[in-house]
Amino acid sequence: LEQRHHQKSLDLATRTSIVEAEAWVDDHTVPLDTELVAIGDAVGRVLAQEAVAAIDFPFFDQAAIDGLAIHVDDAAGASTYNPLVLEQGTVDGPLLPTFGVAVSVGDRLPADAEAILPIGQFEARPGGRYEVIEAAVPGSGITPKGSHFVKGTRLLGIGQRPAARHVGILLAAGLSEVQVVRRPVVRCLLLARSEPLGDQNGPMLTALVDRDGGLMADMGSTARDQATLCAALSSAAAEPDVILVVGGTGQGSDDASAAALAEAGELAAHGIALAPGETAGYGLSRNGVPVFLLPGSPTSCLWAYELLAGRAIRRLGGRGPAPAYPVRQMTTARKIVSAIGTTEICPMRRLDHDRAEPIVSYMEGGLGTVARADGFVIVPEGSEGYPAGAIVRVHLYEDFDWAS
Amino acid sequence: LEQRHHQKSLDLATRTSIVEAEAWVDDHTVPLDTELVAIGDAVGRVLAQEAVAAIDFPFFDQAAIDGLAIHVDDAAGASTYNPLVLEQGTVDGPLLPTFGVAVSVGDRLPADAEAILPIGQFEARPGGRYEVIEAAVPGSGITPKGSHFVKGTRLLGIGQRPAARHVGILLAAGLSEVQVVRRPVVRCLLLARSEPLGDQNGPMLTALVDRDGGLMADMGSTARDQATLCAALSSAAAEPDVILVVGGTGQGSDDASAAALAEAGELAAHGIALAPGETAGYGLSRNGVPVFLLPGSPTSCLWAYELLAGRAIRRLGGRGPAPAYPVRQMTTARKIVSAIGTTEICPMRRLDHDRAEPIVSYMEGGLGTVARADGFVIVPEGSEGYPAGAIVRVHLYEDFDWAS
Numbered sequence: 147l148e149q150r151h152h153q154k155s156l157d158l159a160t161r162t163s164i165v166e167a168e169a170w171v172d173d174h175t176v177p178l179d180t181e182l183v184a185i186g187d188a189v190g191r192v193l194a195q196e197a198v199a200a201i202d203f204p205f206f207d208q209a210a211i212d213g214l215a216i217h218v219d220d221a222a223g224a225s226t227y228n229p230l231v232l233e234q235g236t237v238d239g240p241l242l243p244t245f246g247v248a249v250s251v252g253d254r255l256p257a258d259a260e261a262i263l264p265i266g267q268f269e270a271r272p273g274g275r276y277e278v279i280e281a282a283v284p285g286s287g288i289t290p291k292g293s294h295f296v297k298g299t300r301l302l303g304i305g306q307r308p309a310a311r312h313v314g315i316l317l318a319a320g321l322s323e324v325q326v327v328r329r330p331v332v333r334c335l336l337l338a339r340s341e342p343l344g345d346q347n348g349p350m351l352t353a354l355v356d357r358d359g360g361l362m363a364d365m366g367s368t369a370r371d372q373a374t375l376c377a378a379l380s381s382a383a384a385e386p387d388v389i390l391v392v393g394g395t396g397q398g399s400d401d402a403s404a405a406a407l408a409e410a411g412e413l414a415a416h417g418i419a420l421a422p423g424e425t426a427g428y429g430l431s432r433n434g435v436p437v438f439l440l441p442g443s444p445t446s447c448l449w450a451y452e453l454l455a456g457r458a459i460r461r462l463g464g465r466g467p468a469p470a471y472p473v474r475q476m477t478t479a480r481k482i483v484s485a486i487g488t489t490e491i492c493p494m495r496r497l498d499h500d501r502a503e504p505i506v507s508y509m510e511g512g513l514g515t516v517a518r519a520d521g522f523v524i525v526p527e528g529s530e531g532y533p534a535g536a537i538v539r540v541h542l543y544e545d546f547d548w549a550s
Numbered sequence: 551l552e553q554r555h556h557q558k559s560l561d562l563a564t565r566t567s568i569v570e571a572e573a574w575v576d577d578h579t580v581p582l583d584t585e586l587v588a589i590g591d592a593v594g595r596v597l598a599q600e601a602v603a604a605i606d607f608p609f610f611d612q613a614a615i616d617g618l619a620i621h622v623d624d625a626a627g628a629s630t631y632n633p634l635v636l637e638q639g640t641v642d643g644p645l646l647p648t649f650g651v652a653v654s655v656g657d658r659l660p661a662d663a664e665a666i667l668p669i670g671q672f673e674a675r676p677g678g679r680y681e682v683i684e685a686a687v688p689g690s691g692i693t694p695k696g697s698h699f700v701k702g703t704r705l706l707g708i709g710q711r712p713a714a715r716h717v718g719i720l721l722a723a724g725l726s727e728v729q730v731v732r733r734p735v736v737r738c739l740l741l742a743r744s745e746p747l748g749d750q751n752g753p754m755l756t757a758l759v760d761r762d763g764g765l766m767a768d769m770g771s772t773a774r775d776q777a778t779l780c781a782a783l784s785s786a787a788a789e790p791d792v793i794l795v796v797g798g799t800g801q802g803s804d805d806a807s808a809a810a811l812a813e814a815g816e817l818a819a820h821g822i823a824l825a826p827g828e829t830a831g832y833g834l835s836r837n838g839v840p841v842f843l844l845p846g847s848p849t850s851c852l853w854a855y856e857l858l859a860g861r862a863i864r865r866l867g868g869r870g871p872a873p874a875y876p877v878r879q880m881t882t883a884r885k886i887v888s889a890i891g892t893t894e895i896c897p898m899r900r901l902d903h904d905r906a907e908p909i910v911s912y913m914e915g916g917l918g919t920v921a922r923a924d925g926f927v928i929v930p931e932g933s934e935g936y937p938a939g940a941i942v943r944v945h946l947y948e949d950f951d952w953a954s
Contacts, residue, residue: 186753189760203917212801250802251829252743252846265801294916301921309947310757314750314848315917339656346718349590353714356593397616397669398654425655442656444718472876512698513607513719517705543713 156397156404156425162415163527164489167454168467170414170428174436175461178328178387185316188308191326192359192464197302200320202292207259209249210289214268214276215259216246224278234274246276255288262287295319305464327464330360333386335378337370337393337403339442347392347440347447354448358456358470359463360388370394372402372409379410379431387462389435390455393442395425403427403439411437418450419527421490422508426450445508445516449491471521471541479503482532484525492531493519494540502540519543560801560808560829566819567931568893571858572871574818574832578840579865582732582791589720592712595730596763596868601706604724606696611663613653614693618672618680619663620650628682638678650680659692666691699723709868731868734764737790739782741774741797741807743846751796751844751851758852762860762874763867764792774798779810783835791866793839794859797846799829807831807843815841822854823931825894826912830854849912849920853895875925875945883907886936888929896935897923898944906944923947 180194209215216232220243224230235245240257246268247256255262261282269277295301301319302308308316308324316324332355336348345367352362363386368378370393379389394403395416404416407429416427416439423446427439438455440447452469461467476496480503484490493515494502504523508515521542525531532538584598613619620636624647628634639649644661650672651660659666665686673681699705705723706712712720712728720728736759740752749771756766767790772782774797783793798807799820808820811833820831820843827850831843842859844851856873865871880900884907888894897919898906908927912919925946929935936942 186756189757212805248803250804251800253802289916294918295921299918310754310761311852311920311947313757314754314852315920317748317750317753318848318917344721346721349721350714350718352590353593353717357714396655398657399652400654401616444722448715448718512693513722514698514703516715516719517699543715 156395156401156417158397158417158424161417161419161424161488163419164453165527167415167418167420167428168457171436171454171457172461172467174430175458177464178330178462180325181328182323183326184323185308185313185321188316188324188326189310189313190307190359191329193302193304193306193308194325194327194464196300196304197308197316197319197321197324199295199297199299199301202296203294203318204289204291206254207291208289209251209253209255209262209287211262211264211287212250213248213262213264213287214246214278215241215249215255215262216278216282217241217243217258218260218282218284220244220246221261221263221278221280221282224281226279229269229277229279231271232268232276232278234276246278259288260284307465330387330459330462331363331384332360332388332390332459333364334362334366334390334392335375336365336367337375337391337442338367339370339393346444347442350444350448351390351392351440351451354451354456355459358459359465360459370400370402372406375402375406376410379406379437385433386435388455388458389431389437390440390451391437392440392447395427395439395441397425407431407437407439418454419488420449420453421485421488422446422448423450423453424488426454428454443512445512448516449508469541471543474500474540474542475537476500476502476540478523478532478534478536478538481534482523482525482536482538484529484531486530487527489527490525492523492525494521494523496520496540496542502538560799560805560821562801562821562828565821565823565828565892567823568857569931571819571822571824571832572861575840575858575861576865576871578834579862581868582734582866584729585732586727587730588727589712589717589725592720592728592730593714593717594711594763595733597706597708597710597712598729598731598868600704600708601710601712601720601723601725601728603699603701603703603705606700607698607722608693608695610658611695612693613655613657613659613666613691615666615668615691616654617652617666617668617691618650618682619645619653619659619666620682620686621645621647621662622664622686622688624648624650625665625667625682625684625686628685630683633673633681633683635675636672636680636682638680650682663692664688711869734791734863734866735767735788736764736792736794736863737768738766738770738794738796739779740769740771741779741795741846742771743774743797750848751846754848754852755794755796755844755855758855758860759863762863763869764863774804774806776806776810776813779806780814783810783814783841789837790839792859792862793835793841794844794855795841796844796851799831799843799845801829811835811841811843822858823892824853824857825889825892826850826852827854827857828892830858832858847916849916852920853912873945875947878904878944878946879941880904880906880944882927882936882940882942883938885938886927886929886940886942888933888935890934891931893931894929896927896929898925898927900924900944900946906942
């Protein structure tokens, strides 16, 4: 009987297309349940309900300028040659005719005030009086109640992420808390390997999960054998929303992650037509939690995360499915070469505002390419690349200088 | 004797230009001292030193594929008709001729290995032997030591902010910590006011400071009178890097922030040719800490922060001075109107990929405009705006969908 080198768990001749893999992710992820957070903690979170103004803003007729609140008739005909005298009133209670009340920007106006005279159009006089030296137009200097927005105005929509600048408006709208999508909880199992440098994938994945709105709740090392890994995947510990298994995805004799997932749950795919990342896989734990098998090679781990595991985390958290990089139509200054049948991530260097060129591939340049790339082009599996001069969609890294 | 309405602390006829104000900020802010942080904590921080590889990567000749490490001569002439037999060697010690060692992606190669035969080009046989059925090219299947980057390679430069994807490469380069610029510590004094809705500026500024890399270390309310405010500004409490005073900047009778700063330190300017934000001011505390006087009106507070206080915080933290929004050349679909002599922030709504239009101004629309704008155009004080069809520089909010 012929004995093979080892049990071959990965057949690269029958890889799953990235389109199919993304569809699987989309089929197995919907936004999680919601939680109530204070407005100050809502920055960057995903709104699970519309932010609707609970009150008018301003909440009252408000002084738009520093000045004197008056009845318009009391200033009619006023000039430096015909100064009109008003008594000093109080902000409480209605403003009576022939009285004026000094107000500052933002102050609630006394009831019945019709206009604010700006500084310079009146003078304070001894004995608690004001001398008015210009006429006023009704409503001038006043920000009317509800003029910025009225109760019921939709300020932010479902799925929007409040930014720092929105904090003021949400509070002003009478909201103290908002419903946001719960952050996906992620568990990561690193398959142990004798690495003189230690592990790079764990800290990188922690940062990527955080960037995508998830919470890396548990990061542990486990032995590489199928039995140990299967037990870890079946563990009754607090159930996460996504499980990442890093390493053990290849054709080597100690690559058991796919077999372990098949035993501990359901292996949906192993081997993706994606470069880097072709030994990745995915499936479900026995409890239906999506499990992503990420290659141990750092660049493959990065890209399998970006396109598959990250997509799940982003969708569970209510974000858009694609990696959160701005996209720009640019001209490629050199030919981009890609293998038919594989979705390839082609790293790009930006040359100027509208031009970029491919640099040494992730396969060849590894982590060095990660440092050198300004962005990337995703070449679909049906394409063999693009000629020099073609317009391509470049995903640019978010820390890139956009100024033009 | 003529008694004026009140001491007029703000003369809007002699406002400081934004160019002069920015120059003052730049003259009074340089990047702070540095601190050492672990790589996992360096994401988003500003590098204060180059990140230079401490070792070659890979650190050893590494298996690029799963397969069999061999001497090339031992496979010369091999084919299915002429299988060559190798003994099973071990990964420790040099690889001897006529031996083969099974390796997985990422493994350190046994010394003297010359190539890796991929799965399918050899078969394991009983008795610890391999049958080789294809020849091998020297170096095939091997990622040579240092081929991704060599010791001394500059991976990231001073001022760059490591992203999640850089965590792996920095760790792989043998770095466990990096020097980053210390986060600017900010103290905020809110001038108390009887607001039925409470304060919106404090939480908004906390979020803005965090966005710009600062730490809001202290947020307190203080009475509006000059003596109390002066005492608060002179407080010997832990010295921050920037002080924000919110409110009390106008021409009203209870507007004492500028006078208090003049007494407690040095008032450099009060009244800026900026809309919104014209009552803002700035100066130095007695200890030389930059103090920004921000208007209490939320939109004026926001824009005085964005252009002046935020600029100081960003510069102290080693970031670029401008608000961190991507800029895009777009066509304005409608005329943009601005007053000569004032730098105006014109809110814009994006219409499509390359077109935007002005919406109701911040002065008129207040916080409602903050929710409705997709970005803004800064119209310099020398300009009275742009005609419909003009190309303008639109700062787009970072959470905007860039896909095109």
